[in-house]
Amino acid sequence: MKSHDFAKHLIMMAKVLKSGPNVELEDVDVSTLSPTASDKATVRPEDMPQALGMLVGLNNVPKQQWIDLIDEYGFDIEIRPRDANRDIYGKLLKYLSNNPVERLRLTAKKGKPVASASSELAEALTILLK
Numbered sequence: 001m002k003s004h005d006f007a008k009h010l011i012m013m014a015k016v017l018k019s020g021p022n023v024e025l026e027d028v029d030v031s032t033l034s035p036t037a038s039d040k041a042t043v044r045p046e047d048m049p050q051a052l053g054m055l056v057g058l059n060n061v062p063k064q065q066w067i068d069l070i071d072e073y074g075f076d077i078e079i080r081p082r083d084a085n086r087d088i089y090g091k092l093l094k095y096l097s098n099n100p101v102e103r104l105r106l107t108a109k110k111g112k113p114v115a116s117a118s119s120e121l122a123e124a125l126t127i128l129l130k
Contacts, residue, residue, distance in 0.1 A: 005107070016100050061121060063088060069121050075102060 020028065066088040070077050077091050096103050106122055 012100065013104060058089060058121075059086060061085070061089070065121055066092060073102070073106060073122070 017028070063083075063085045066085065067079055070079065070088075070092060075092065075095055077088075077095050079088055079091070083091075096106065
């Protein structure tokens with residue numbers, strides 16, 4: 001992970017922590033913390049075509065690869081056998097959108113050298129979530 005990426009994550013974490021109650025660190029319940037609407041990631045207009053292209057490309061990722069990614073990161077997402085690829089993808093995006101701490105965990109793990117299909121998928125999601 002590059003220093004500027006790390007700095008972005010620290011800033012986001014600071015905003016998330018400031019939005020919660022002022023308690024001792026060991027008493028922080030990260031499941032109750034969430035960023036305000038203004039803290040959520042936005043895409044610059046000039047990056048919109050590339051971001052949409054990535055979204056279309058992610059739609060072609062096999063269902064099992066999405067399931068592997070969810071399992072690898074331990075995301076609390078219910079996957080039913082009849083869920084289509086787009087259903088799983090949508091659930092994952094919604095989960096990451098509603099859980100800023102999990103987004104941080106996804107991007108933090110990005111720098112660790114793991115050669116797997118799910119790590120490549122995590123890399124693509126990380127780029128979109130910036």
